Every structure is written in C-alpha cells, then in structure tokens.
Amino acid sequence: MEYIILCVLGICVFFLGIFTYQGNISFIHWYNRWKVKEEDTKKYAKIMGIGTIIMGISITITSVLQAIFDIESLWYLLLFGIVIGLIFMIYGMLKYNKGIF
Numbered sequence: 001m002e003y004i005i006l007c008v009l010g011i012c013v014f015f016l017g018i019f020t021y022q023g024n025i026s027f028i029h030w031y032n033r034w035k036v037k038e039e040d041t042k043k044y045a046k047i048m049g050i051g052t053i054i055m056g057i058s059i060t061i062t063s064v065l066q067a068i069f070d071i072e073s074l075w076y077l078l079l080f081g082i083v084i085g086l087i088f089m090i091y092g093m094l095k096y097n098k099g100i101f
Contacts, residue, residue, distance in 0.1 A: 006063035014056030021049025035097045044096040051088030054081055 016027055023045045025033050036044045058081020066074050093100050 001067075003063040003067040007060055007067075010056050010059030010061075010063055012056070013059060014053055017049045017052030017054075017056050019049075020045055020052055031101055032093055032097060035099070037096075040096045044092055047092035047096075048089055051085040051092065053085075054088065055085035058082060058085070 020027050023042050025036070025041060025045045025048070028048055033044065058078050062074055062078040062081070065071075065077070090100065
C-alpha cells in the first residue's frame with residue numbers, strides 16, 4: 001500500500017506526457033519553450049512528450065513491481081527510465097530551444 005502514491009504520480013506523469021505529445025506545450029515551463037519556433041512546436045512537443053511518457057511508465061512499473069516483489073534493485077529501473085527520459089528532453093531542448101534555459 002505504500003507504493004500507491006508513487007503509482008498515482010507515475011500515471012499522472014504519463015498522462016502529462018500524452019498531452020504534451022499531442023502538441024500541448026503549455027505544460028512545459030516558459031523558459032524551456034520561449035525560443036522554439038512556431039513551425040517546430042509540434043516536433044518539440046513530441047520529443048518532450050516521449051521523454052515524459054518514458055518517465056511516467058518507469059515510475060508506474062517500478063511502483064507496481066516494488067509493491068509485488070519488494071526488491072531494492074528495482075529502483076534501478078526507475079533511475080534508468082528517468083535518465084532515458086531526461087536524455088530525450090535535453091535533446092529536444094538543445095535542438096529546438098537552442099539551449100536548456
């Protein structure tokens with residue numbers, strides 16, 4: 001029962017990624033999108049959405065597996081998913097926002 005909050009957080013992050021992937025970049029902070037050109041908005045939203053979806057999936061899967069098996073090494077799955085998601089997001093920011101900030 002202690003992993004329910006983590007699972008709910010993962011599901012929320014997943015749906016945030018879905019909304020971003022569909023083109024809604026209003027969930028992205030203004031300084032991470034203020035240099036994005038109008039014609040690159042959809043591409044930027046897709047790459048940022050993919051990164052957020054990967055993070056949400058890894059949080060959800062880790063919480064469910066941790067609740068079932070309670071193995072400490074499962075936290076590496078969470079770390080791996082967050083790192084991969086951040087790589088996608090940093091790539092998108094560097095390519096379309098011309099920098100992280």
